[in-house]
Amino acid sequence: MLVALLPARLSAQxxxxxxxxxxxxxxxxxxxxxxxxxxxxxxxxxxxxxxxYSTGEASQGPDPGRPTSFEATPIVVDGTLFFSTPxxxxxxxxxxxxxxxxxxDAKLSRAHSFGDWNSRGVSTWVDARAAKGAACRRRIIVAxxxxxxxxxxxxxxxxxxxxxxxxxxxxxxxxxxxxxxxxEYEETSPPAVVNDVxxxxxxxxxxxxxxxxxxxxxxxxxxxxxxxxxWDPVPQDxxxxxxxxxxxxxxxxxxAANAWSVIAADPxxxxxxxxTSSASVDYYGGKRLGENRYANSVxxxxxxxxxxxxxxxxxxxxxxxxxxxSPPALVTVMKGGRPTAAVxxxxxxxxxxxxxxxxxxxxxxxxERRVPASDVxxxxxxxxxxxxxxxxxxxxxxxxxxxxxxxxxxxxACRERFGRLRNEGIFTPPSVQETLVIPxxxxxxxxxxxxxxxxRQLAIVPVNRLATxxxxxxxxxxxxxxxxxxGSRVNxxxxxxxxxxxxxxxxxxxxxxxxxxxxxxxxxxxxxxxATGRVAWRTPLGSIQPLLPDSLRAAPEWxxxxxxxxxxxxxxLVFIGAALDHFVRAFDTxxxxxxxxxxxxxxxxxxxxxxxxxxxxxxxxxxxxxxSGGPWGKGDELxxxxxx
Numbered sequence: 011m012l013v014a015l016l017p018a019r020l021s022a023q024x025x026x027x028x029x030x031x032x033x034x035x036x037x038x039x040x041x042x043x044x045x046x047x048x049x050x051x052x053x054x055x056x057x058x059x060x061x062x063y064s065t066g067e068a069s070q071g072p073d074p075g076r077p078t079s080f081e082a083t084p085i086v087v088d089g090t091l092f093f094s095t096p097x098x099x100x101x102x103x104x105x106x107x108x109x110x111x112x113x114x115d116a117k118l119s120r121a122h123s124f125g126d127w128n129s130r131g132v133s134t135w136v137d138a139r140a141a142k143g144a145a146c147r148r149r150i151i152v153a154x155x156x157x158x159x160x161x162x163x164x165x166x167x168x169x170x171x172x173x174x175x176x177x178x179x180x181x182x183x184x185x186x187x188x189x190x191x192x193x194e195y196e197e198t199s200p201p202a203v204v205n206d207v208x209x210x211x212x213x214x215x216x217x218x219x220x221x222x223x224x225x226x227x228x229x230x231x232x233x234x235x236x237x238x239x240x241w242d243p244v245p246q247d248x249x250x251x252x253x254x255x256x257x258x259x260x261x262x263x264x265x266a267a268n269a270w271s272v273i274a275a276d277p278x279x280x281x282x283x284x285x286t287s288s289a290s291v292d293y294y295g296g297k298r299l300g301e302n303r304y305a306n307s308v309x310x311x312x313x314x315x316x317x318x319x320x321x322x323x324x325x326x327x328x329x330x331x332x333x334x335x336s337p338p339a340l341v342t343v344m345k346g347g348r349p350t351a352a353v354x355x356x357x358x359x360x361x362x363x364x365x366x367x368x369x370x371x372x373x374x375x376x377x378e379r380r381v382p383a384s385d386v387x388x389x390x391x392x393x394x395x396x397x398x399x400x401x402x403x404x405x406x407x408x409x410x411x412x413x414x415x416x417x418x419x420x421x422x423a424c425r426e427r428f429g430r431l432r433n434e435g436i437f438t439p440p441s442v443q444e445t446l447v448i449p450x451x452x453x454x455x456x457x458x459x460x461x462x463x464x465x466r467q468l469a470i471v472p473v474n475r476l477a478t479x480x481x482x483x484x485x486x487x488x489x490x491x492x493x494x495x496x497g498s499r500v501n502x503x504x505x506x507x508x509x510x511x512x513x514x515x516x517x518x519x520x521x522x523x524x525x526x527x528x529x530x531x532x533x534x535x536x537x538x539x540x541a542t543g544r545v546a547w548r549t550p551l552g553s554i555q556p557l558l559p560d561s562l563r564a565a566p567e568w569x570x571x572x573x574x575x576x577x578x579x580x581x582x583l584v585f586i587g588a589a590l591d592h593f594v595r596a597f598d599t600x601x602x603x604x605x606x607x608x609x610x611x612x613x614x615x616x617x618x619x620x621x622x623x624x625x626x627x628x629x630x631x632x633x634x635x636x637x638s639g640g641p642w643g644k645g646d647e648l649x650x651x652x653x654x
Contacts, residue, residue: 029622031086034131034200035459036577036619038275039340042461044620047581048629053653054583054596054606060630060652061108065095068636068646070120079128079615080636080646081574086621087134088148088164093634093648094129094200098154100162105630106623108650114167116154116178124155124196125215128638130272130616131200134164135208135232146170149232153197153210157181159230174235181210186242187224187265195223202282204275204313206232209282211269214290216331219508220297221260222290225268227282229316239316243267243286243304252303252321261298266290267305271457272337274353276367281319283340283353283367284309287333291507292451293440293480293514294329296388301326308338308355308363310370320370324357326392329384329439330480331451332358336459343540344467345373354462356455356471359436360404361397362538374543375399381437386482388511391439400543403536404454404473405528407435408446414529415521416562424527428519431479440480440514448528450478450518458575458588458617463599469538470576470584470599472551475569477519477528482512524557531569533589535576537602547602552589556613556641575617587614587633590641594618594633594651612637612645628652 035042049057067078078096084103085092091105098118102111133151140147148164159181161173169177182188182195189195194215202209208230214223229238244264245253256262267289274283289298289305306325311318325332339354343364351367364374376396384391410429415421432438433446440447453474460471502517519527526532531550539546550569557571558564574588578599587594587610594614596606610633618633632650637643 029625031084031619031621032134033085034083034133034272035274035337035339038202038204038277040272040274040337040459041339041341042459042575042577042617043463043579044577045580046620046622046629047579049579049583049631049653050581051583051598051605056654057606057608057631057651058654059608060628060650062650063103063108063110063648065099065101065646067095067097068644070097077127077639077644079126079638080634081128081130081616082634083131083617083619084632084648085132085134089624090164092132092134092150092164094132094152096128096155098156100132100150100152100167102167105621106627108648112167114162116158116160118154118156122192124193126196126198126213127155128198129155130198133200133203135203137233146172151201151203151208153181153201155196155198156192157195157197157212159201159208159210159235161235172234179230179235181212184237185224185226186246187221187263189223194218198270199272202273202275203232204277204282205280207238207313208232209273209275209313211273211284213270214266214268217291217293217505217507217514220265220290220510221263222265224265225287227269227284227311227316229313241311241316241318243309244289245304255301255303256298257300258297261300264289264298271335272459274338274340275313276340279367280313281310282313283338284311285334285336285338285355288328288331291510292328292331294386294389294482294507294510294512295327297509299327299390301392302328306332306334308334308353308365308370322363322365322370322372324355324363324396325359326395329391330437330447335453335457336455339460339462340367341462342464343373354460354469356403356460358449358451358453358455360402360406360449360454360473362400362403362469362471363398364400364540382434382439384439385441386439389439395437400538401545403471403538404449404475406448408433408448408477408528412529413527415527416523416525420521420523420525424519424521428479428527440482442482442484444479444481446477446519447480448477450474450476451516452476452573456573458573461576461578461584463578465580466599467540468546468599469540470578471536471538472533472572472574472576472586472588473536474533474571475528475531476526476571478516479519480514480516483515485511485513488513523559523562531567533569533572535584535586535597535602537599549597549602549604551586552593553591556590574615577618577620579620585618585620585631587616587618587635589613592635592643608651610635610649611647613642615642
């Protein structure tokens with residue numbers, strides 16, 4: 011009987027309240043799971059649009075060459091839906107009708123060009139010392155892309171005057187390496203709120219310079235906005251055991267290694283679990299030799315003090331832009347017949363690490379395996395890398411004879427262009443010759459993260475199956491060379507990598523007709539059993555059609571490159587947008603079979619959420635359909651679906 015009841019017990023412990031969605035990931039722990047079960051595999055095909063809300067920002071963006079991207083996941087608390095927009099507004103809606111209740115405008119300057127011009131959501135905090143009904147008792151916490159932290163009265167949207175300076179804190183102040191310009195330092199993720207502390211990371215521009223803006227994680231008093239603590243992922247104290255893992259002239263002045271993804275919180279343990287990123291610059295580490303511990307890591311900090319509790323590094327001495335983009339998920343897994351508090355971390359390397367939440371020790375074994383050496387003068391790639399023994403989410407190798415194309419001409423072009431690159435599988439270092447990097451820098455698993463169904467012990471992860479061609483070009487060879495298409499993720503990107511001897515060029519490996527040179531599916535939704543450590547199912551996700559010329563029709567099994575996250579429900583469904591085509595889809599959690607898709611006005615490059623607006627009311631599924639230009643389209647709408 012006990013064994014039979016365990017799945018139900020685990021499901022009952024799912025943190026999201028039955029009627030609400032109180033945090034970006036459903037709960038502070040980031041499980042992305044809702045106990046609602048009104049919508050099921052049997053009736054999901056009848057979902058219809060219930061309401062739509064337009065922010066009006068699609069026509070108000072800044073630079074047309076760098077459009078904003080509406081990627082917010084709303085929260086629902088106390089009978090109100092709250093979300094943020096790329097241009098610095100926070101909006102409150104009636105969750106049943108979509109009617110607007112209030113709007114706060116941070117008056118963001120549009121004369122800039124941020125690397126990721128978006129805001130993925132807001133957080134909330136309740137002041138237990140304040141009287142019920144008092145102003146600012148419940149607060150909406152948001153970090154705008156220009157790095158200002160606001161606390162707003164949830165009832166009115168008015169800034170809380172006792173927080174910071176008139177309701178806000180300037181997050182650019184007090185950094186070890188200050189930003190050289192506004193665009194170098196940004197905030198795109200909702201802050202973590204644990205007990206009475208707000209914890210924020212940051213986004214730092216990739217590959218700009220070796221001493222880029224520093225990536226400190228900081229804790230602020232939720233009542234006053236006062237800085238409580240700072241933790242630097244590049245160790246500054248020689249007594250820290252990780253200090254010696256940074257070697258070379260100026261290694262400890264290295265920037266970035268920041269946490270730009272969503273930080274998870276464990277209020278009972280008083281922890282925040284922080285996913286850190288690549289140190290600057292991403293593709294050359296000759297000025298920061300060594301393992302570079304705390305960068306590219308999952309780090310648990312004491313939320314009250316910022317003290318390091320444990321850490322686990324997912325990539326040593328990163329040379330591939332393999333930052334931990336996916337939010338950690340703090341879940342309960344069955345290990346040795348016992349429920350165990352765990353951290354799930356999906357990575358751009360296409361791996362899933364399962365760690366003990368108290369110690370950071372792997373619950374599924376991790377092996378250090380030899381990987382290729384660098385042939386770049388001044389570089390020393392780390393000789394081994396950690397490999398999770400959970401089955402890989404996406405391919406780690408693409409032999410030259412498997413380079414793909416829609417027809418023979420495309421296949422020949424792929425073999426000619428990319429077949430001669432240095433290609434020894436995952437962790438082949440960038441080279442002057444040019445390297446085929448698989449997975450590509452967008453992943454593998456990506457910032458969309460994962461959802462976890464505790465009753466089924468199933469992690470559901472969207473992945474890309476693409477490769478990138480990366481070349482380090484000696485600086486003296488760049489004279490007179492055309493710098494390409496700048497910020498595009500599809501066409502060639504060049505970045506200067508200031509302070510190094512090289513300029514970096516990278517491009518998704520694509521054939522002349524626009525198809526990837528890697529075999530399909532180009533994007534998948536993957537279900538991983540944490541009972542076995544094996545993939546339970548894979549299914550192509552979306553359609554690549556928006557990327558193709560009109561003369562070429564995509565096959566369903568090709569799938570699509572994707573960016574955006576999944577959610578799971580007790581009704582046995584997974585909901586996700588993410589793909590290039592303009593749909594949100596529902597999949598059967600048990601089998602991965604696609605059951606429904608709903609049309610969107612633009613790409614659903616976001617993570618959906620679900621809630622019940624009132625007792626006895628309908629279950630809604632809501633997603634931001636904002637695209638980001640190009641094949642994603644461009645939009646500014648929240649779209650809510652419900653049963654008739």
